[in-house]
Amino acid sequence: MLSLVDVHTYYGNIQALKGVSLEVKEGEIITLIGANGAGKTTTLMSISGIVPPRTGEIRFLEQPITRINPNKIVSMGISQVPEGRRIFPYLTVLENLDMGAFLRNDAEGIKSDLDYVFNLFPILAERRNQAGGTLSGGEQQMLAISRALMARPRLLLLDEPSLGLAPLVVKRIFEIIKKINRENKTTIFLVEQNANLALKVAHRGYVMENGEITLADSADHLLANEAVKKAYLGI
Ligand code: ATP
Numbered sequence: 001m002l003s004l005v006d007v008h009t010y011y012g013n014i015q016a017l018k019g020v021s022l023e024v025k026e027g028e029i030i031t032l033i034g035a036n037g038a039g040k041t042t043t044l045m046s047i048s049g050i051v052p053p054r055t056g057e058i059r060f061l062e063q064p065i066t067r068i069n070p071n072k073i074v075s076m077g078i079s080q081v082p083e084g085r086r087i088f089p090y091l092t093v094l095e096n097l098d099m100g101a102f103l104r105n106d107a108e109g110i111k112s113d114l115d116y117v118f119n120l121f122p123i124l125a126e127r128r129n130q131a132g133g134t135l136s137g138g139e140q141q142m143l144a145i146s147r148a149l150m151a152r153p154r155l156l157l158l159d160e161p162s163l164g165l166a167p168l169v170v171k172r173i174f175e176i177i178k179k180i181n182r183e184n185k186t187t188i189f190l191v192e193q194n195a196n197l198a199l200k201v202a203h204r205g206y207v208m209e210n211g212e213i214t215l216a217d218s219a220d221h222l223l224a225n226e227a228v229k230k231a232y233l234g235i
Contacts, residue, residue, distance in 0.1 A: 001026040001187055002047065002078075002155060007056035009039075009046045016042040017053065018211040024155065029181050029188040031198040031219070033232055034208035040191040041083055043208070044157045047189070048080045049073045060155070075103045079153035083160045083191075085144040089133025093124050096132050096143055100150030109152065116184070117146035120176055138169035145173070149180070155187045156180070162194045170194070174201055195232035199223045207232070 002024040009017040016039045024030045032040050045051035047058060049070040058066045065073055079100075088096050097117065101110045118125035121142040127135065132143055141161055148156060158177065162170040178201050180186050192198035199205055199219040207215035207228065215222065222228050 001061060003059045005057045007046055007053045007058060009042050009051055009053045016211055017046065020213055022206050022213060022216070024187060024189055026187055027185065028204060029190060029202045031190045031192055031202035031205045032208055033192060033195040033198055033205060038208040039211040040208055041159055044080055044159050044191055048078060048157060071103065074151050077154035078157065079148035079151045080157040081144045081148045081159060081161065083163060085140045087132040087140050087143050087147065089131065091132055092129050093132060093143060094128045096147050097150050100147035103151065113150055113152055117149055120179070121146060138165050138173070141165060141173055153186060155189060158188060158190045160191060160193060162192060162197060170197065177201060
């Protein structure tokens with residue numbers, strides 16, 4: 001479904017990605033794990049077109065998307081849930097969700113997707129007329145995921161969904177991520193610092209260090225890998 005081939009991405013003179021190649025197959029949950037500053041967010045930003053690569057190629061559903069506008073990439077079927085949620089704090093829950101459907105004009109489909117996200121996260125239905133900024137951190141993460149789903153993506157990019165949330169809330173959100181993958185047939189690319197959690201829900205994983213992929217394997221193998229255990233699982 002998605003492939004990155006030898007992607008190099010820069011912020012000015014700073015090289016953040018140094019030849020990243022990876023693949024995501026339709027229906028998978030893939031996780032990218034690594035330390036702070038390894039380049040995980042930049043990988044997502046390169047895919048979504050917000051920080052386009054300088055060289056290399058990104059293909060989605062057989063088409064090159066390497067230097068295409070982010071809004072076009074959303075309309076092709078890729079939505080990103082950014083690190084730190086980035087919901088619109090002064091808009092209501094419903095208005096935030098409407099923003100997610102900004103590029104669509106199929107009123108019936110939008111209505112059924114709204115029902116779908118309210119079914120996933122009933123608390124959002126209860127709070128539909130409340131300003132996004134008044135929600136708890138966990139609810140804001142639910143809103144950010146739901147807003148991305150309102151674009152009806154085929155590939156959902158999730159950046160650190162567990163960041164700053166209490167363990168019980170994280171557990172709930174990860175259950176929903178699995179459910180979205182299973183029931184809605186949405187392919188998921190999950191960036192996480194909580195490697196243990198991420199590898200437990202993912203089918204396959206990649207490990208990133210200093211802008212390079214250093215390991216690629218099934219999630220089970222990575223969980224059992226001694227180097228991964230030592231560096232990322234605290235075992
Ligand atoms: P984190 O878990 O902290 O978000 P990460 O693995 O997602 O880390 P990135 O945010 O992709 O890492 O950062 C990769 C490298 O690019 C780091 O060296 C970082 O300092 C640098 N970087 C990231 N954003 C910018 C920016 N806007 N301007 C300059 N350098 C940046």
